[in-house]
Amino acid sequence: MARIEMESLNKVYPNKVHAVKDFDLMVENGSFTTLVGPSGCGKTTLLRMIAGLERSTSGKIKFDGKEVSALSPKQRNVSMVFQSNSLFPNKTIYENMAIGLQMRKVPKRDIDRKVRSAAEMLNISSLLGKMPNEISGGERQRGAIGRAIVKEPNVFLFDEPLSNLDAKLKARMRHELRALQKQLKGTFVYVTHDQTEAMSMSDRLVVMNHGVLEQEGVPLDLYDHPVSIFVAGFLGGSEMNFIDCVIKRTDKGLIAYNDDLSVTFPYSPELEKYIGVIVVMGIRPEHIKLGGETAFEVISTENLGSDSYLRIRRGALDLTVKASDVCNSVLVLNFAFPPEHLHFFDKITGKAIY
Numbered sequence: 082m083a084r085i086e087m088e089s090l091n092k093v094y095p096n097k098v099h100a101v102k103d104f105d106l107m108v109e110n111g112s113f114t115t116l117v118g119p120s121g122c123g124k125t126t127l128l129r130m131i132a133g134l135e136r137s138t139s140g141k142i143k144f145d146g147k148e149v150s151a152l153s154p155k156q157r158n159v160s161m162v163f164q165s166n167s168l169f170p171n172k173t174i175y176e177n178m179a180i181g182l183q184m185r186k187v188p189k190r191d192i193d194r195k196v197r198s199a200a201e202m203l204n205i206s207s208l209l210g211k212m213p214n215e216i217s218g219g220e221r222q223r224g225a226i227g228r229a230i231v232k233e234p235n236v237f238l239f240d241e242p243l244s245n246l247d248a249k250l251k252a253r254m255r256h257e258l259r260a261l262q263k264q265l266k267g268t269f270v271y272v273t274h275d276q277t278e279a280m281s282m283s284d285r286l287v288v289m290n291h292g293v294l295e296q297e298g299v300p301l302d303l304y305d306h307p308v309s310i311f312v313a314g315f316l317g318g319s320e321m322n323f324i325d326c327v328i329k330r331t332d333k334g335l336i337a338y339n340d341d342l343s344v345t346f347p348y349s350p351e352l353e354k355y356i357g358v359i360v361v362m363g364i365r366p367e368h369i370k371l372g373g374e375t376a377f378e379v380i381s382t383e384n385l386g387s388d389s390y391l392r393i394r395r396g397a398l399d400l401t402v403k404a405s406d407v408c409n410s411v412l413v414l415n416f417a418f419p420p421e422h423l424h425f426f427d428k429i430t431g432k433a434i435y
């Protein structure tokens with residue numbers, strides 16, 4: 082398995098779309114790294130450049146320190162699994178898994194051993210004799226993953242492989258893929274637009290925005306310390322609340338206030354130059370707590386079984402709160418905004434202030 086380095090990588094398509102911009106990233110050997118971001122942000126382009134399916138306009142890609150930019154996908158020995166089933170329809174699952182090795186003239190006995198061992202890992206041993214159209218979508222994706230495994234690649238590349246599966250199967254496959262990666266100790270680069278997938282499976286997350294690497298790191302670090310409104314809003318099952326406030330200094334510390342709200346929190350030097358300026362205060366739905374002095378009208382309740390979310394309003398403020406045991410019939414409730422869970426962003430740049 083290989084470590085991947087990208088240095089000042091750019092991709093400009095002939096139609097002038099700048100799909101990947103000055104990308105610098107190190108993917109550690111044996112790590113599960115996920116590229117995540119909204120549709121069109123350049124994830125597939127970047128993955129295809131790693132694979133060698135797309136030429137980069139400038140910059141370098143290295144596998145274990147060796148530049149691979151001039152090498153074909155075959156020479157790079159990468160395996161790629163796509164969103165939709167890419168199996169040959171007129172071949173059995175066994176033949177589909179074996180075909181890459183047959184082309185490399187690997188001895189039949191070795192092919193057989195490798196195919197059966199991968200099939201066992203993926204729980205599809207009983208399906209090896211079936212044709213792709215005789216099995217379910219989830220089983221076909223396993224077949225495609227099996228084909229990737231038998232190649233014993235330097236790097237596994239996945240482009241939204243679970244997108245076409247139903248929610249339950251998706252959840253199961255998330256666990257299985259993670260377990261598989263651990264078992265193979267493989268370098269996995271996984272692409273998804275789904276933040277739940279990204280948060281739950283990865284060692285490292287790479288959040289992309291319009292071709293730019295917005296933030297990279299351990300999933301929970303990104304969740305707790307987003308560097309921008311973009312990352313803060315993108316990660317999280319229910320979006321962070323963003324509230325325009327002015328910062329004021331008092332003898333008790335700082336106050337963030339607007340017409341409807343006033344929140345006191347400890348002084349921090351980073352906010353000094355924002356005193357008297359409008360900033361964006363962020364707080365996640367699970368961090369707004371019952372209590373305090375500020376009364377809100379409860380507009381609606383969304384009950385998801387394990388969690389429920391309230392929409393609450395006060396003047397021009399419209400917020401989402403995760404509620405554990407709030408009675409549905411209550412119309413007015415007080416809420417508090419614990420200082421330790423507040424985020425502050427520069428309103429103009431969208432970047433976190435601290």
Ligand SMILES: Nc1ncnc2c1ncn2[C@@H]1O[C@H](COP(=O)(O)OP(=O)(O)O)[C@@H](O)[C@H]1O
Nearest residue numbers: 094096098100119120121122123124125126127
């Ligand atoms: N072959 C291509 N030619 C021109 N533009 C492309 C091509 N492929 C992708 N793009 C553009 O590049 C941008 C990034 O696309 P893509 O990498 O597919 O994003 P994602 O996978 O994150 O949805 C988009 O604006 C898309 O329209």
Ligand SMILES: [Mg+2]
Nearest residue numbers: 121124125126
């Ligand atoms: Mg894509």
